Amino acid sequence: MNKSASQLPAKKKGLARLIAATGFSLAGLKAALQHEEAFRIEVFAFCILAPTGLWLGQSRVEQVLLIGSLFVVLLMELVNSALEATIDRGGREFHTLAGRAKDIGSAAVFVALLLVVFTWAMLLL
Numbered sequence: 001m002n003k004s005a006s007q008l009p010a011k012k013k014g015l016a017r018l019i020a021a022t023g024f025s026l027a028g029l030k031a032a033l034q035h036e037e038a039f040r041i042e043v044f045a046f047c048i049l050a051p052t053g054l055w056l057g058q059s060r061v062e063q064v065l066l067i068g069s070l071f072v073v074l075l076m077e078l079v080n081s082a083l084e085a086t087i088d089r090g091g092r093e094f095h096t097l098a099g100r101a102k103d104i105g106s107a108a109v110f111v112a113l114l115l116v117v118f119t120w121a122m123l124l125l
Helices: 014-035 037-056 060-089 094-123
Strands: none
Touching: 014 037, 014 060, 037 060, 037 094, 060 094
């Protein structure tokens, strides 16, 4: 049952809003780790590659580029997982637009992975 606008809780402001938003963000990370195998794999790869990027980067800028490209993959995977969850909530039956949206979300992750390969290759080879 949907609540009317008058039944919705008042929006938090200031520090209370920041604390609430942090809680929601941590809940989202926990959900992704629990329910998304691809995210778990990418976090594992991040945990190996990030220290490697710190070690191999010859300047702070190189280190930021190497590790920053890894963060982009995690960001895209989170967005893709949120998109897929939203589409799946609408129903499991196939719809062309739902399939297209999922494919485009997957393509975003793929492009982020290409960014990692490009960045690491340009800086390290």
